[in-house]
Amino acid sequence: MQKKMLTPKGRVIRIRPLNENDLDSLIKMYTTLSDSTLKYMRAEKFTEDEVREMFRKVDFERVYSIVAEERDFGIVGELRIIMHETGSGEIGFVVHDEFQYQGIGQSLVREAIEFARKEGIKKLIAFINENNACSIHIFRKYGFVVERRFGPEYHLMGKEEAVLKLALRLD
Template identity: 30%
Template sequence: MEADWDLVAAFHAQCSEQNLLRRWGRTRLTPRDLSRLLDHEQCWIGLGADERPLALVCVGPVSREPGVVDLGLQVVDHRHRQGIGTALARQAAHFARGRGGHTLSAFTQASNAPMLRLLDRLGPTSHTRDGPYVEVRVALGALAPQQETATPWP
């Protein structure tokens, strides 16, 4: 956990307040927040060639909706629009499908056009507007085949 926190803190140090607010709804994440997140979701940190953290992706089941998996994704500001988020979102989608997920769900600001485009590229989507936010659901059955291991959620 301590090593995870150090990586997450180093990652967040590279993110703007706007990016942090967009992803977390606040500008600071605490070790307790990370611990709670890791209790419910699988998370990975994407590292660059220099071993600096570039992205954080989390996937986990949506409570009371079997087969619906939540996606959380954030990429450091200076590496946006380089395909990192798309690659990690695809990997997360395959991970979720390999564990019995049929739908990937992401909740984001309706004004977050890059995230909405990314999600629409993953497969057939449905969008449900909720004020300034939108929930996007991606049907995982349309994903291109990839080697998957059918391991259920822990």
């Protein structure tokens, strides 16, 4: 699978599976995310070692990972589905600050839903900080509904904030 999209700013973005040559580009993307993006994900910035460990731990039997790549910048977004034995998959994505609000998140989610349907995944689940209006908008656009709200005592990536569980039934 490999697709291309053109952003409103005229940049060509290639959507493709993550591969073993992507580590340096992932490090660049994750370690340069701004505080305004990180506030929905985690309490502190990513370190190179953390990104290396995340990359090393990708179990391609259970994890579907696609990236959005721009020729000059490198990887500008990543989406992962962690597949569970229950037939569901947990989905999450991030787009680098410089490339947000250009349709990249939507393209990643659309591709992930297509993959999930082909693979027979029955349900996709996303846990999203309830203040992350952009991600919530994207997931709702593709049919995800709020299944549950967890209060601020819920710990998402080390942060104590209210979280929404969004779900999309595919069966």
